Amino acid sequence: MSVEMSPNKYAQVPDEHGRFGVYGGKFVAETLMSALSELEALYRSLKDDAAFQAEFDADLAHYVGRPSPLYEAARWSDMIGGGRIFLKREDLNHTGAHKVNNTIGQALLAKHMGKKRVIAETGAGQHGVASATVAARLGLECHVFMGEEDVKRQALNVYRMKLLGAEVIPVTSGSKTLKDAMNEALRDWVTYVDNTFYIIGTVAGPHPYPMLVRDFQSVIGREARAQSLAMTGKLPDALVACVGGGSNAIGLFHPFLADETVAMYGVEAGGKGVDTGEHAAPLSAGIPGVLHGNRTYLMQDENGQIMHTHSVSAGLDYPGVGPEHSWLKDIGRVNYVSATDTEALAAFHRVTRVEGIMPALETAHALAYAEKLAATMTPDQHIIINLSGRGDKDILTVASIDGIELGIE
Amino acid sequence: MSRLPEVLESLRESGRKAVIPYVVAGDPTEALTVPLLQALVASGADVLEVGVPFSDPMSEGPTIQKGHERALAGGTSLRSTLAIITEFRKHNQETPIVLMGYANPLERLGYAAIADMCANAGVDGLITVDLPPEEVEAMNRELQRVDIDNIFLISPTTSDARVATITAQASGFIYYVALKGVTGAGHLDTAAVESHLSLIREHTDLPIAVGFGIKDGDTAGTVAKCSDAVVVGSALVDCIADAAASGLDYENVIEVGAKLISEIRSGVNLATSQL
Known part of the structure; x- marks a missing residue:
């Protein structure tokens, strides 16, 4: 190959x-x-x-601390039983995200x-x-x-x-x-x-x-590509990243786009479910239009008004998406899927407990989908997930959903 | 067939500067818009500019944003805006109407369909804030097919080369944005406006309307001296909203808006009578 x-x-x-x-x-x-x-x-x-x-x-x-590590989440992979899962640790960057x-x-x-x-x-x-x-x-x-x-x-x-x-x-x-x-x-x-x-x-x-x-974020994918080759001797079989506007996903995907064997999954915020209308998944359920300076898939009504979105994660709570993702969807290079609030929260807790890595709620959407994907793969295959940010910022949200009073506002 | 060229030409011949009020369709209610437009014409408006409500009006200041929000809350859309124009045209076939809005509602219904719907309703021109010359070609083709003018914006940051490109495609009139900023903002530098307009006139004979920052008879009069038309938006939207919020009935709310346009008309006439 x-x-x-x-x-x-x-x-x-x-x-x-x-x-x-x-x-x-x-x-x-x-x-x-x-x-x-x-x-x-x-x-x-x-x-x-x-x-x-x-x-x-x-x-x-020297300031951000790159390259960020590629880490094999072996315990989590074993629990799922399927493909090997690697995390591209953008959460370890200075300021805690990509x-x-x-x-x-x-x-x-x-x-x-x-x-x-x-x-x-x-x-x-x-x-x-x-x-x-x-x-x-x-x-x-x-x-x-x-x-x-x-x-x-x-x-x-x-x-x-x-x-x-x-x-x-x-x-x-x-x-x-x-x-x-x-x-x-x-x-x-x-x-x-x-x-x-x-x-x-x-x-x-x-x-x-x-x-x-995209160009500035592509450092993520360039590093991940080299790290994958060094650690496993081959390219990954699949890439998974969450998509709000889509910068961490493009950053990971872009340097791999010409590698036809690498499957790619962009995970949108499914909110309460893509069929409920309360979500932030324009690529899964939107229509092309014009907002914020570009033509792209948008969540909009029949009059072209932009719809309110819903996601547990503030960073994904956006009715549009980067135009390159819209193009990659139409040409079929990237698969755009979604994970609900509930699935993302479950993945947040699981990865925190099993790997000692607390992901951002945005990232947890990618983790939730990757669990399903890994289960369909074989041990000789591997996935790279963009662990795009750390979850410290979300602990009040998670605590409140879990009904826990932290005594800080 | 757009009424703009003939109406603006006859104004120019008679030495009258055009007053162009801006209201948001359906603000504060859909029922008010047609009688309001009629009253504005009776008070001295020569062209009407009607805002098409949009959820994300990125070039509007807080005053007109709220107008869009009120209109959307009442359910006004691009389709119902056109129904309002159709209703207005039953009693007025003369006054040109320009729709001002954003690209997405047009994209959603489709450029060809929109052009036909606008022509049928009696719209004369379109201003689409986020369709600069680089993105307007497809829309322009459809508008030309039905003889509706596409009104371009030129701003203080537009280079001379861009002015040439824009004026080459423009028809109807040129809308000069007098301020860097959103609608309703800040202080107008009339000397700067005057010098920009003379640069634009080197490229085109089209009438030039000036908007953003015109609040009263004085500012309107000053701007009218060097332009062909003045657009009054935020000040009008604001006084109508205040009147409606204070509980006045429809007739009195309309009266408040009409009074402002009368003052603007007088200010413009006074300032330009010796020209």
């Missing part, structure tokens, strides 16, 4: 218009178009620039553009924390937009951001979650576009964001 990457169609996207097939694009107000063009030109000039890459790699090594890979990269872009003010949207707060962290390190003013609902359920991350010197702005419009935080961040950007860099946290938004966030 060939394990060398070759030039392929997956490296050709997005095209010059920022499109992945019919998805992606630049659907924003005229005021932002020049800022997007400027960012795109800068990124194109820097992405193959050796000095920029060296700076990025050095930050990933999000920082991207914020390091975008902060370097902000620095090159001479912007003194950065803004970010956040759902679970991981991207907000990762943005506040790089802003603190570079001495930039940082404003994080966060839905009021998420401010409540992610109180620990809100306080972390404040400790890091960021201002957290609760967003009270619409459903008061991630989608509304992104609306508000776009409104801020259109107002302060001259001095502000918008650090988008996922592979969504207008071009060039889906491309550059």
Whole structure:
């Protein structure tokens, strides 16, 4: 079996218009178009620039702590009885999730553009924390937009951001979650576009964001590919990652896309069940449309209004998804599936108890699906799951669901 | 067939600057919109701009966001907005109507279907905030088929090269966004507006409307001196919402909105009478 990457169609996207097939694009107000063009030109000039890459790699090594380990979850695998399960430990990154890979990269872009003010949207707060962290390190003013609902359920991350010197702005419009935080961040950007860099946290938004966030996160898959070859002598049989906007999933998947033998599963938030309507699974149950600057699968009604979503996990509670995922779904390269709140919580508890690794609730969706998948596989096969974040931020949510009073608010 | 070119041309010939009020269809209720539009015309509006309610109006400030939320709560959609226009057209065949909204409701119903529905309802132009020139081609083709104008936005950040690209595709009028920011924001720098408009006029003879930041007769008058039309949105949405929230009956709520447009009309006439 060939394990060398070759030039392929997956490296050709997005095209010059920022499109992945019919998805992606630049659907924003005229005021932002020049800022997007400027960012795109800068990124194109820097992405193959050796000095920029060296700076990025050095930050990933010395500040983030990369490479993150690939860990074989042997006890959990044995319990399931099937394929071997490996965890790509993005939870061990500085700030506790994969999000920082991207914020390091975008902060370097902000620095090159001479912007003194950065803004970010956040759902679970991981991207907000990762943005506040790089802003603190570079001495930039940082404003994080966060839905009021998420401010409540992610109180620990809100306080972390404040400790890091960021201002957290609760967003009270619409459903008061991630989608509304992104609306508000776009409104801020259109107002302060001259001095502000918008650090988008996922592979969504207008071009060039889906491309550059993917590129920054692809370090996950490049490392995992080499680690898999070193540890098992072969490529994995399957990859599993949770998908909200989809940055951790693209990061893992992208370097493997041309490897036809590697199956891929993106796990969306099934909420109370995809058939109940109370979920956040646009690829499983949505329709293509335009939101937040790109064309992609969306949860929307027959009038084109964006629907409220539901997930136990704030980071997956989003009605859209990155445009590259929409394309990968349509061409059949990646299988998009879902896990419910209940399944994710069960996997959260199981992996915590069996492996001593407490995953984020977002990640727990991937773990829940991987359990089912591993059970269908043989011991000579192996799966890599992106353990995209740690679960400390979720303990209040889990305790409350389990009916336990921790005495802290 | 769009009424905009003929109406705007005859205004220009008579030296009258156009007043364009903006209201959200169905805000505060669907029943109010048709009589409100009629009253705005009677108070001096030359063109009507009707917002299509959307769940995620990304370019709107808090005032117009709330207008969208009220309209959605009452069940107003793109389809019912067009029903409102159809109703209005039973009594008014002259005043041009421009719909302002976002791409997704159009995408959901399909560009071809939307173009036909707009033509049947008597819509003259469309402003779609998140369809910049790079993404508008498919929609533009359908609008041209039914002779509806696609109104482009130009902002203070639009480069000269982009102004050339945009004006080459534009028809009806150009909508100049006077502020970097969302609707209803901040302080208008009229000197900057004037210098941008003269740059745009080097590329096009189309009338230029200016919106964002026009709150009263004074600002409207100042802007009217250098433009062809002024758009009044947040100030109107705000005073109607306040009147409705204070418990006034429909006729009085409409009266409050009409009074603001009368003031704007007077401010514009006063400022431009010596030109």
